[in-house]
Amino acid sequence: MLDVISKSGAVAAVGAAAAPATATRTTCPYCGVGCGVLASVDKTGVARVAGDPSHPSNFGRLCSKGSALGETLGLEGRLLHPLRRSQGDGFERLSWDAALDAVAAGFKRIVDRHGPDAVAFYLSGQLLTEDYYVANKLMKGFIGSANVDTNSRLCMASAVAGHKRAFGADAVPGCYEDLDAADLIVLVGSNAAWCHPVLFQRIMRNREARGAQLVVIDTRRTATAESADLFLRIMPGSDQALFSGLLVHLAESGVIDSDHIERRTTGFEAALAQARRIAPSIAAAAVSAGLPETEVAAFFDMFARTARVVTAFSQGVNQSAQGTDKVNAIINCHLATGRIGKLGSSPFSLTGQPNAMGGREVGGLANSLAAHMGFEPESVDRVRRFWNAPRIAEREGLKAVAMFEAVARGDIKALWIVGSNPAASLPDADAARGALQKLELLVVSDNVRSNDTINSGAHLLLPAQAWGEKNGTVTNSERRISRQRAFLSPPGETRPDWAIFSDVARRMGFPGFDFRSAACVFREHAALSAFENAGKRDFDLGGLAELSDDAYDALEPTQWPIRPGESAGRSRLFGEGAFNTPDGRARFVAPEKPTLASALTADYPLRLNTGRVRDQWHSMTRTGTSPRLARHAPEPFVEINPKDAKAAGVEQNGFARVVTAHGSCVLRAIVTERQPTGHLFAPIHWTDETSAQARVGALVPPCVDPISGQPESKAAPAAIAPCAFARQGVLLARRPLALPRGMWWARLAVAGGFAYRIASDAQASFWLDFLRRNGSEDVVEFFDEAQGLLRAAAFRADRAELFLALGRSPPPVDAGLDLSALDKLSASQRLELLSGATAPRDGESSPVVCACFGVSERKIDAVIASGCTDAAEVGRLLRAGTNCGSCLPEIRRMIAKRRG
Incomplete structure (x- = not known):
């Protein structure tokens, strides 16, 4: 278990009043693995973060990002007070009452003039379920529009659609334990070694302990592919051709489960006929996928002869113009063999965001209502009666891309963006940025004061609580609900998102938003899931609908469904029980023939x-x-x-x-x-x-x-x-800088400030003037025109405020840049700095390979050179690779390179 102590100093401003106490059990805010975290703050404001050994998602392990959470809790750049755009590009502070009145009045004015579909919410998979629930209730239930969508649309919507088509509901059949029990794990479009490293190490332990085999299917050789027993580098867009070919092979090899198909599914013959049209043979599947026939045959044989198979898929499948068909082509193979909802056997969607699943549960997507219900008349009526919402939306709203196209057309005139940065993350992001500037009202709830979206014309900024400050629940990829608990005092005037939505709802005159706490929201969410359910819908939290506040605070990680009267959830779905379709049978889906949305051209080859x-x-x-x-x-x-x-x-x-x-x-x-x-x-x-x-x-x-x-x-x-650029190098600064247009730069955090890796055609005189304007007039310099070298620093007394090093070659990836190394420099030390005899770094200047323990490439290379022959030995000596393991492929690559 890794224990990390934040040394940023900024954390003290967040939790200075906190006394040492038993660590708070909470949940990591990054990917959909949903790792448990132990977090605490001591009297000096230093945050400690460690993996929770009792959490069933990670058993104490954290990835490099989770391990560094303690370093990310400072207040630099935080949005701490409500702001309103003033004249020009500035903002002015206003009270919460004034801000909430402005939001409510603005949305009401536009709805009254143009109707409810003229407004929209764009949410985030990093919101808590309680936040999502109140936002969805407000927009769909009372404003009366289904224009509520989320950045989760960009990462897992195809998995949702595939689940609904096959199972009748967005329900993941398997669980993480299946990765321990499977004899074959197939990763499709998933670089799990980097993106879900805690789960990937679970797969690796199964491989080492039980001999499980790993097949990786991807368009490029990733870190994950380097660990595979078989790597299939397929052509983009060919996933459903490969899995259609697999379905044909399974049928012709006689390994399909005919009893399962007959009793529990429909549509098999049509799906098989379509699969034969797409990939009638191993050879045809190989041609379509751009693979050697021998590799395809090996994969098909492994799948056919292995009873326990998990096929896990992620963005490489979902992020496609045929993503839903790809998902269903995978599911078809599991339905045909009966390998679903059983120990070690299921299709499995690896979710990208910490609460994409929770958002799906409460209707955070524009094409769904709360509690996994859709817009069928009976579901609309059921939710209308539960919420007492006479103006409830009765049809689907606009999905993310279509939503921003409607903003660009002027159809949507008010937009509330929460915890997301669509001006950077949406496709055709320049067009999205331009669309935002056309809105009559753009409200942004976030915990940062500036980002691409805010800078695209936000009118009102509402300060939201961040991880460590807020309370609620998240649901991970295996349907496991975990508590996110506060261990820091909320800074400034930040508030929970659910409370902000509730206050706006009340100001708009809507009843049913008198929530006192996140626990109140959760109880209503759970009660709705059980309302008129009686076992008909798998999403059911009825067993949690009457939790007391204390029981909610103490809630242990648990999977749904948890029906009324139950105290524990279910690990797997569909292994024995019925599916969520009207007849209780799963649906085989015949995918369309593979194609790509955009063809290559001479201009774009x-x-x-x-x-x-x-x-x-x-x-x-x-x-x-x-x-x-x-x-x-x-x-x-x-x-x-x-x-x-x-x-x-x-x-x-x-x-x-x-x-x-x-x-x-x-x-x-x-x-x-x-x-x-x-x-x-x-x-x-x-x-x-x-x-x-x-x-x-x-x-x-x-x-x-x-x-x-x-x-x-x-x-x-x-x-x-x-x-090409004339010069490139590094600029160190103690505060963020506004760099001039026309140059290339990338900012990264370093100890004591920021480093900018820069490239420019600007002359030395420009840079010296820049240092004076942004640092001080006391600038010392070294310039060798013949070599193209420039080193300069701007000083205040004996402290360098800025340091610049430029040359004609790329700068090294420096592992230890440290602004504190530029404090209290004597005259001789200034000269050494400019000559390059010393450098502003703490420790060695070599890229870091293991981020969990800060182990550099140089250290690892040294122990390899001394005789280490495997990654485990490197780990014993340096600890590298012994936490999340995401650096192990790179360590193995270094060993192979050294051994020739």
Whole structure:
């Protein structure tokens, strides 16, 4: 178990009054694994964060991001008071009463003039279930529009749609225990080693202890693929061809469960006939997927002869214009073999956000009502009566991409965005940003004072509580509800999101929003799930509907359904009981033939895939404040195959401009064989707050799955070309800087301040003037024009406020930049700094490989050179790879390289 102590100093401002106490059991705010966390704050305001060994999702393990939570709790950049846009681009402070009155009056005015569909909410998978519930009740139940959607639409909507088509409800059949018991685990479109590392290490332990086999299916060789027994590098868009071929193979090999198909399903013959049209043979499946026939045959044989199979899928499946069909093609293979809802056997959706599942439970998606009900007349009537909501929405609202298109057209005139940054994360992000500027009223509830969305014209800013300050529940990928508990005092005037929504509802004159606490909200949410249910709907929290406040506070992690009279949930669904369809049978779904939304052209001959890196989260609002999380991948980058790089003239560690029909980015080029020819990969995390020209969302086309509404983010037609700058280097600053236009930069947190990795054609005189304007007039410099070297620092007394080092070559990835190293410098030390004899760092200057324990590449390479021959031995010596294990593929790669 890893124990991390925050040394930021900023944490003291948050919890200075807190006394040492027993750690608070809470839940990590990152991915859908839902890891338990132990958190506490001592008298000095230092936060301690550790994994909760009693939580069944992680048993004490945390990934690198979760391990660094204690470093992300400072108040720098926090939104602490309600603000209203004043003249120009500034904001003025106002009271909560004035802010809430303005929101309520603005929404009411627009609804009265233009009708309820002229307003919308855009929510976040990082909200708590209680927040989601009240927002959904307000908009759908009382304002009367279903224009409530969420950034979860961008990551798991296709899984939801696939579940509903197959099972009749959005219910995940399996649980994490299945990853321990399976004999074959198939990961499809999932870089779990980086994105769900705690679960991935669970898979690895099963492999080591029981001999389970791992198949990885992906379009690029990820860290996950490096650990696979069989890696299938498929062509984008070919997932349903591969799994259609598998269904045909299962039928022809006689391993289908005919009794299960006959008694518990419908539509098998039609689905099989369509599968035969798509991939009638192993050879045909191989051609469609762009794979060697022998590899496809090996996978089909492994699946056919293994009784216990878990097929886990994530964004590589979901983020597609045919994502729902891909999900159903996978589910079809499990339904055909009866491998569903049984120990070690199920299709399994790995959720991307901490409470995407909880949002789905309460109707956070525009095409669903609360408690997993849809817009069927009987469901609308049921929710109307429960809420006493005569104006309830009676039809689906606009999904995320369509919602912002309606904003651009002027159909939606007021939008409330909560805990999300769509100006950076939506596809065609430049168009989304432009749309926001057309709104009559843009309200943003968040815990940051500035981001791309706020800077796109927000009129009102409402300060929300952040992780560590708020109370409620989240639901993880295995349907497990866990408590998120406060262990910090809320700073400033921040408030829970559910309370903000409730206050606005009351000001609009709506009854039913007199919630006193998160527990009150949860009880109503649970009661609705059981209302007129009687076992007909799997989502049922009736057993929790009468929890006392104390029982809610003490609620242990538990899975649903928990029906009235029950005290524990159910691990698996559909193994024996009926499905949620009218006849109780699961539906086989015949997928459409594989296709991609956008064709390649002479102008855009490559496919751009977007995704995540190991140590960052979404738009880096939280992880971007941790110095050690910045040390593995400090810059926005694009991966490209050596052949494509040579053809385009792009060099390793040089810059490249990536262009699509919707936008362009300038990114550091990483030339690697792990990326297939014809394909690029770029991470999604950087925004205009943290970089210049690196908002990858601006490159993604607004093409969506026609069923789920989820955008295709993995196969945009793109072009790439080299991009050169005269000088590049590092700028250190004690505070965030506004860097001039026309240059490239990426900001990362370092000890004591910020580092900017920069590239520019500007002359030395420009930079010296910049240091004077932003630091002080006391600037010392060293300039070698022949070598293109510039080193300079701006001082106040004996303390350097800014430090600049520029040259013609890329700067090293420095593992230990530290602004405190620039304090109290003598005249001789100034000269040493400028000459390069010393550097502003704490410890060695080598990239960090293991972020959990801060172990650098240099240290790992040294022990490998001394004779370490496996990753376990490296772990025993350095601890690297012994916590979340997400660095193990890289350590193994280093060992293989050293051994030749």
